[in-house]
Amino acid sequence: MEHFIKSRLIDTALKIEFDKTHTNAESYALEFNKLTQNDEDPIGEWLRLMRAKKGNLEGDNVVILELLVEIYRKIESLESKIEGSTKDYVPLGEKAIINTIGHGCFALLDTKLSENILYYGRIELPTFPTRIVPVYFVYHSGLAWIEQIHARDEIEWDSYVAGKERALIRSLKLNKKASNDQ
Numbered sequence: 001m002e003h004f005i006k007s008r009l010i011d012t013a014l015k016i017e018f019d020k021t022h023t024n025a026e027s028y029a030l031e032f033n034k035l036t037q038n039d040e041d042p043i044g045e046w047l048r049l050m051r052a053k054k055g056n057l058e059g060d061n062v063v064i065l066e067l068l069v070e071i072y073r074k075i076e077s078l079e080s081k082i083e084g085s086t087k088d089y090v091p092l093g094e095k096a097i098i099n100t101i102g103h104g105c106f107a108l109l110d111t112k113l114s115e116n117i118l119y120y121g122r123i124e125l126p127t128f129p130t131r132i133v134p135v136y137f138v139y140h141s142g143l144a145w146i147e148q149i150h151a152r153d154e155i156e157w158d159s160y161v162a163g164k165e166r167a168l169i170r171s172l173k174l175n176k177k178a179s180n181d182q
Contacts, residue, residue, distance in 0.1 A: 009107070010164040014098040016108065017089075018121030021136065027090045028120040032134045035122075036150040070129050089122065089132075098123065103161055105143045113139035118147065127156055 021028060080087075100107040106123075113119070116138060123133045133156065136148040149157065 008165065009100045009102045009105075010161060010168055011099065012101050012164055014101070014106075014126070015095070015124040016098050016121050017092040017095050018119045018137075019093040020114075021118040021120050023093065024090065031090045032120065032136070032148075032150075035132060035134045036153060073129060092120070092122065101161055101164065102143075103158055105145045106137075107143055113144065115139055119144070125153075125156060125160055127160060131156060133157065 019028075094111065096111045097109045098106045099109040119137050119139070121135050121137060123135060125131045125133050131153070133149065133153045135146050135153075137144040137146050139145075146154075146157075
């Protein structure tokens with residue numbers, strides 16, 4: 001619990017499913033590793049390999065390539081729905097809304113969590129593309145502190161938090177300017 005530092009907290013609304021780790025620790029560990037190993041699609045893996053091989057892809061091609069990859073993912077998703085197959089996740093006992101986030105922590109709306117118990121959860125992060133981020137967290141002092149998250153997911157999480165912080169700062173500046181103009 002040595003990482004309990006102050007984090008700027010930002011309002012948001014994210015979906016999370018979670019459960020105490022001891023209820024199904026082995027299945028949670030397998031899913032945690034599986035969710036980020038291949039990012040659940042071969043085209044995304046191919047794109048990562050191309051970036052690793054050639055460095056950052058250049059200019060406008062990157063945007064077009066990202067959009068084509070996302071279109072491919074959408075087509076795959078529609079195909080799965082038509083065929084009736086869905087992604088199977090390990091069932092988790094609780095669902096909630098994350099109403100506040102920070103770097104390495106979050107708060108849940110109307111949920112009773114036990115102090116200092118390890119939980120496993122899946123957070124739906126509204127990035128492009130939307131990601132399911134598996135995390136292990138511990139509830140302490142009114143916040144859920146992320147204990148374990150994959151490196152790539154942590155980068156996405158921190159980028160999302162920073163984006164929400166920037167939006168809040170812009171909003172505060174606009175409100176201040178509007179009140180000064182009156």
